[in-house]
Amino acid sequence: ASMLREMVRKRDSRLREAYLSYRGTENRDVMDSFLKMALPGTSSGLHIAHIAAEMAPVAKVGGLADVISGLGKALQKKGHLVEIILPKYDCMQVDQVSNLKVLDVLVQSYFEGNMFNNKIWTGTVEGLPVYFIEPQHPAMFFSRAQYYGEHDDFKRFAYFSRAALELLYQSGKKVDIIHCHDWQTAFVAPLYWDVYANLGFNSARICFTCHNFEYQGTAPARDLAWCGLDVEHLDRPDRMRDNSHGRINAVKGAIVYSNIVTTVSPTYALEVRSEGGRGLQDTLKVHSRKFLGILNGIDTDTWNPSTDRYLKVQYNAKDLQGKAANKAALREQLNLASAYPSQPLVGCITRLVAQKGVHLIRHAIYKTAELGGQFVLLGSSPVPEIQREFEGIADHFQNNNNIRLILKYDDALSHCIYAASDMFIVPSIFEPCGLTQMIAMRYGSVPIVRKTGGLNDRCL
Ligand SMILES: Nc1ncnc2c1ncn2[C@@H]1O[C@H](COP(=O)(O)OP(=O)(O)O[C@H]2O[C@H](CO)[C@@H](O)[C@H](O)[C@H]2O)[C@@H](O)[C@H]1O
CATH class of the missing domain: 3.40.50.2000 (Glycogen Phosphorylase B;)
Incomplete structure (x- = not known):
């Protein structure tokens, strides 16, 4: 902060x-x-x-x-x-x-x-x-x-x-x-x-x-x-x-x-x-x-890690043990490697459309794999070519226990990813406001964003 x-x-x-x-x-x-x-x-x-x-x-x-x-x-x-x-x-x-x-x-x-x-x-x-x-x-x-x-x-x-x-x-x-x-x-x-x-x-x-x-x-x-x-x-x-x-x-x-x-x-x-x-x-x-x-806000009842019923363990800003427990739970759920609790986990939850910087998301996935981090993407695309491209990437990493792409809409899983991730990427080409960076901050995950629109605004 x-x-x-x-x-x-x-x-x-x-x-x-x-x-x-x-x-x-x-x-x-x-x-x-x-x-x-x-x-x-x-x-x-x-x-x-x-x-x-x-x-x-x-x-x-x-x-x-x-x-x-x-x-x-x-x-x-x-x-x-x-x-x-x-x-x-x-x-x-x-x-x-x-x-x-x-x-x-x-x-x-x-x-x-x-x-x-x-x-x-x-x-x-x-x-x-x-x-x-x-x-x-x-x-x-x-x-x-x-x-x-x-x-x-x-x-x-x-x-x-x-x-x-x-x-x-x-x-x-x-x-x-x-x-x-x-x-x-x-x-x-x-x-x-x-x-x-x-x-x-x-x-x-x-x-x-x-x-x-x-x-x-x-x-x-x-x-x-x-x-x-x-x-x-x-x-x-x-x-x-x-x-x-x-x-x-x-x-x-x-x-x-x-x-x-x-x-x-x-x-x-x-x-x-x-x-x-x-x-x-x-x-x-x-x-x-x-x-x-007028800058959007988020619904702080729905997006509240201290009451969120989708989480394995509720937590708040003073209790980061809870966040670690959610990271462990997500790793288990998605069959990701769990030997190193401090291995950074990067999250991304988005509609996969050109606006959201799909080529930058793809780059971030490969770069995170190369640097030895973990990456979880939850997203789906109304554009068949983009959906197919990400299905290809998901297949490519199928046997890699550091990278997971979940290509569908899943509200419950989105809460778990906000809670489990250490960092959260929003590399949008343009972004009218953006809510995911605000939700990520609420869940103690550091947003990494492109400087555009609402991502380049007074959010504090
Ligand atoms: N696969 C998935 N499964 C589960 N949940 C998913 C999901 N994909 C996305 N979501 C959820 O959908 C919401 C997306 O929020 P964004 O700010 O990215 O809005 P979006 O671009 O749709 O809308 C437009 O409107 C909003 C509101 O004004 C602006 O913030 C934004 O800039 C503008 O483009 C978040 O709550 C996110 O968690």
């Missing part, structure tokens, strides 16, 4: 200046008024609805899921009424939902010229009330045995965004803040102001958080009509038309139409104002008065 504190002290002063001027007078009024409304520690008793594609642990692919439950719980603790709206995926972890039941009302929503019924399920996840929407649509949008990666993802989530707003509208809820996340629910912002506000459902203000500008949700302009948006009105350079090709862009629409737009670290908020914006930099500049970066 003292090393990290020292690093923070030595932080590039130009970056600090840039950050401070970004938070300067021009943005202050807008920010202050919204933060008073939206953030913990200010007023309480607001009704906040998050509309999202993921939530931990019930429907998790990556960091978005952690933030939906972590932020939701933090806001709830501050006295706000927080509700989450999710698709009812067939593959979600239903055992993580308490009191799951279907309501005896159906909510009808518009799509492609027709009205469709939606079953509404309710339940509690991590103490938060959740609504799950199950469309009664012949395309079975959320019964695909996976969360993303379907040919009609744009259609699936345009449908969900519309149905989620319809649920809020028909239930007569007086919501203060509707918080949507990433391209999958970016449609909520233009739908709210162009469709629902005209129906008198207009008490809420819209917050859009972009967790990663790499994914923007683009499609031919005509596809916007599916969820009832007006293509002619929105297919314009100052509204939803993408800045570099003729398609429409869901994230751009949310930037234009939301009251406040956030991303997940101040440094990334600076980066996306140039190339990091993946073509949206000019839009972010036009809307800079309502755009800011």
Whole structure:
């Protein structure tokens, strides 16, 4: 911790200046008024609805899921009424939902010229009330045995965004803040102001958080009509038309139409104002008065080595024996050599996509083997070539008792790796925030990161 504190002290002063001027007078009024409304520690008793594609642990692919439950719980603790709206995926972890039941009302929503019924399920996840929407649509949008990666993802989530707003509208809820996340629910912002506000459902203000500008949700302009948006009105350079090709862009629409737009670290908020914006930099500049970066946090109940039920032995900062016991347990579980307790163990838990620096991860595996350390990778890839490449590396080290690659998603194992490792690598090419380095620090594993985005931010 003292090393990290020292690093923070030595932080590039130009970056600090840039950050401070970004938070300067021009943005202050807008920010202050919204933060008073939206953030913990200010007023309480607001009704906040998050509309999202993921939530931990019930429907998790990556960091978005952690933030939906972590932020939701933090806001709830501050006295706000927080509700989450999710698709009812067939593959979600239903055992993580308490009191799951279907309501005896159906909510009808518009799509492609027709009205469709939606079953509404309710339940509690991590103490938060959740609504799950199950469309009664012949395309079975959320019964695909996976969360993303379907040919009609744009259609699936345009449908969900519309149905989620319809649920809020028909239930007569007086919501203060509707918080949507990433391209999958970016449609909520233009739908709210162009469709629902005209129906008198207009008490809420819209917050859009972009967790990663790499994914923007683009499609031919005509596809916007599916969820009832007006293509002619929105297919314009100052509204939803993408800045570099003729398609429409869901994230751009949310930037234009939301009251406040956030991303997940101040440094990334600076980066996306140039190339990091993946073509949206000019839009972010036009809307800079309502755009800011707020550093993510982690859910310190879920990620707590002194209460973590997945660990062999719980431990805390004052009791590192416990950490050693977890290292021994993981070595046994993964059939790794265990003769030398002090032989360093390097951990890495990630979605294996180009963003995460897969070539650097590969290099770290070989280098650790060469230097006589141990390496455990837990990761899976939506990109078949990358998955195959890492399967090859796993095979290569099959008989090496210092290296293990576990190429799947496994929540329980991830906790054990954070606890067992001495060091944790996050060599991302770009990283909007990054949660794994924060979790690693919480578990006493030293993060080794590339200096980018949230990995290059004030985290102490
Ligand atoms: N195979 C596996 N098995 C089990 N658990 C696994 C796993 N692979 C990853 N995880 C878990 O998923 C989470 C990933 O967090 P990241 O910060 O890397 O987010 P991600 O890049 O998905 O999301 C985006 O959103 C988040 C949240 O805003 C940003 O921090 C980030 O920079 C941005 O890219 C961690 O909780 C990690 O433990």
